[in-house]
Amino acid sequence: MGQQVPIVDYLVLDDGAPHLVAHQCESCGALYFDRRNACAKCGKTSFGTKALSDHGTVRSYTIVHRAAPNIAVPYVSAIVGLDGGGVVKTNIVNVDPDPDHVQLNMPVRMTTFVAGMDDDGTEAVAFGFEPEESA
Amino acid sequence: MADNVWIIGAAMTKFGRYPDKDVVDLASDAALDAMADADAGIHDMNVMAVGSQFEMFTLGQQIQKQIGQTGIPVYNVSNACATGASAVRTVIMAIKAGEADMGLAIGAEQMGKAGLLGNAGKQRDKKNVFEPSGRYGGVMPVEGVLGTGIMPGVFAQAGMEYAAEHDGVGFEQFAKIAEKNHMHSSLNPLAQYQKVFSLDEIMNAPMQAYPNTLLMCCPTGDGAAAVVLVSESKLKTLDPDVRKRAVKVSASVMTSDPWVESGQVQPDVNTLTRMAADQAYEQSGVDPQDLDLVELHDCFATAELVHYDNLRLCEPGGAGAFIDSGGPMRDGKIPVNVSGGLISKGHPIGATGAANIYEVATHLRGEAGDRQVEGAKVGMTHVIGLGSACSVHILEKQAV
Numbered sequence: 001m002g003q004q005v006p007i008v009d010y011l012v013l014d015d016g017a018p019h020l021v022a023h024q025c026e027s028c029g030a031l032y033f034d035r036r037n038a039c040a041k042c043g044k045t046s047f048g049t050k051a052l053s054d055h056g057t058v059r060s061y062t063i064v065h066r067a068a069p070n071i072a073v074p075y076v077s078a079i080v081g082l083d084g085g086g087v088v089k090t091n092i093v094n095v096d097p098d099p100d101h102v103q104l105n106m107p108v109r110m111t112t113f114v115a116g117m118d119d120d121g122t123e124a125v126a127f128g129f130e131p132e133e134s135a
Numbered sequence: 136m137a138d139n140v141w142i143i144g145a146a147m148t149k150f151g152r153y154p155d156k157d158v159v160d161l162a163s164d165a166a167l168d169a170m171a172d173a174d175a176g177i178h179d180m181n182v183m184a185v186g187s188q189f190e191m192f193t194l195g196q197q198i199q200k201q202i203g204q205t206g207i208p209v210y211n212v213s214n215a216c217a218t219g220a221s222a223v224r225t226v227i228m229a230i231k232a233g234e235a236d237m238g239l240a241i242g243a244e245q246m247g248k249a250g251l252l253g254n255a256g257k258q259r260d261k262k263n264v265f266e267p268s269g270r271y272g273g274v275m276p277v278e279g280v281l282g283t284g285i286m287p288g289v290f291a292q293a294g295m296e297y298a299a300e301h302d303g304v305g306f307e308q309f310a311k312i313a314e315k316n317h318m319h320s321s322l323n324p325l326a327q328y329q330k331v332f333s334l335d336e337i338m339n340a341p342m343q344a345y346p347n348t349l350l351m352c353c354p355t356g357d358g359a360a361a362v363v364l365v366s367e368s369k370l371k372t373l374d375p376d377v378r379k380r381a382v383k384v385s386a387s388v389m390t391s392d393p394w395v396e397s398g399q400v401q402p403d404v405n406t407l408t409r410m411a412a413d414q415a416y417e418q419s420g421v422d423p424q425d426l427d428l429v430e431l432h433d434c435f436a437t438a439e440l441v442h443y444d445n446l447r448l449c450e451p452g453g454a455g456a457f458i459d460s461g462g463p464m465r466d467g468k469i470p471v472n473v474s475g476g477l478i479s480k481g482h483p484i485g486a487t488g489a490a491n492i493y494e495v496a497t498h499l500r501g502e503a504g505d506r507q508v509e510g511a512k513v514g515m516t517h518v519i520g521l522g523s524a525c526s527v528h529i530l531e532k533q534a535v
């Protein structure tokens with residue numbers, strides 16, 4: 001039985017419930033998932049960290065039907081605005097990938113799933129968002 | 136006060152596939168045609184700028200070896216889909232700075248049939264062990280796992296965000312835009328495709344990234360366009376036949392994307408376009424209602440719709456009603472993409488921004504043949520390269 005690692009470093013798996021974390025500019029409060037040399041909003045260089053909410057709403061989405069051969073289609077990609085600040089790009093999971101089931105402005109919550117395994121059996125855990133109504 | 140800048144020559148190759156030519160051939164064809172159109176030669180040029188996204192290695196100097204090596208400065212520029220417009224603007228800046236009085240701008244690209252879906256992921260010979268790398272500490276590719284970053288989906292999301300915020304925008308409005316542009320292209324012999332499609336055919340074409348079907352996405356292709364620009368003081372010394380056909384550059388603007396909260400996960404194509412349009416209207420004194428035609432960056436149908444609003448062609452929030460009412464049709468209130476747009480005229484990346492300046496200038500000269508917008512006096516061009524770079528030009532037919 002291998003271990004699990006997050007697919008990206010802004011997904012935290014080892015500190016309570018899985019959640020997203022962002023670098024936050026100490027001067028203006030802007031949030032970044034990647035490390036920044038300076039803040040793109042205000043130009044200052046001091047950053048802290050902020051845990052983000054696992055609830056949000058779908059600001060926009062697309063249903064991808066054509067992709068590179070190793071990617072399963074169709075899938076739903078979305079831009080989710082998180083409650084309390086932060087915007088994340090994510091797949092919408094546990095929903096039928098059609099426009100009748102995916103709704104703009106729909107409330108969603110974060111979940112995690114295994115996205116891949118390396119040759120040592122270590123699993124990469126990814127996050128997705130699912131409709132609040134489901135499950 | 137810097138001198139005004141005018142266009143005296145413009146040309147483009149037909150967009151399409153040229154397996155028997157290279158990008159230097161395409162660029163040279165457009166450049167020689169544009170100089171002939173200007174009744175000028177390479178020895179009249181004091182500056183040259185060349186834009187290409189894929190051919191990065193001194194393409195301008197390679198072209199000079201085909202059209203004339205005169206020792207003038209040449210700038211090789213790259214700015215994603217705004218590359219061709221960046222080349223034009225580089226020459227405009229050189230003229231405005233007083234360093235040149237006549238210059239040649241070229242945009243060219245040879246894309247072949249390259250797919251835009253990205254790598255399928257190489258087979259690895261060595262052992263695969265998850266190791267965080269890069270600025271996001273990723274252990275494996277995230278495309279399709281954490282959403283999409285590929286163009287059809289990114290621009291679908293841009294359009295759907297507008298649909299989330301405004302009533303009356305959905306799949307059908309986006310599809311109508313593609314129907315319009317395919318119809319327009321049937322009148323343009325330089326377009327890569329010249330085929331009319333029904334709304335049903337467009338909506339039932341293979342889905343790429345909802346709501347963009349295959350017929351709502353620009354194709355890849357090859358082509359080039361070139362523009363000859365002069366200072367106003369130089370123009371006054373030229374032959375009356377050249378002066379008569381000259382088109383004034385009333386505004387030339389370039390912007391990049393300012394910080395917005397969602398910008399790190401979804402490119403914001405709106406804010407920099409609005410900034411560019413507003414600066415262009417201010418520079419030129421032109422009002423949106425004065426525009427006789429607009430060539431805007433419809434890489435996907437979803438993109439064209441949001442730019443109706445960004446470029447102030449419709450009421451705020453009214454982009455859906457604008458297409459529903461036929462406003463952007465060639466006989467509508469403000470004809471948009473009468474060339475067929477990127478969707479059907481084609482989108483050889485580096486050529487696009489120069490080609491839509493060719494298109495608008497040709498209408499203002501009254502030389503656009505079957506697709507001519509009758510009596511056109513004022514036009515706008517817009518391109519956006521993701522990353523992002525946006526360029527807007529306003530051109531006017533005036534006497535000098």
Ligand SMILES: [Zn+2]
Pocket residue numbers: 025026027028029030039040041042043044
């Ligand atoms: Zn800041």
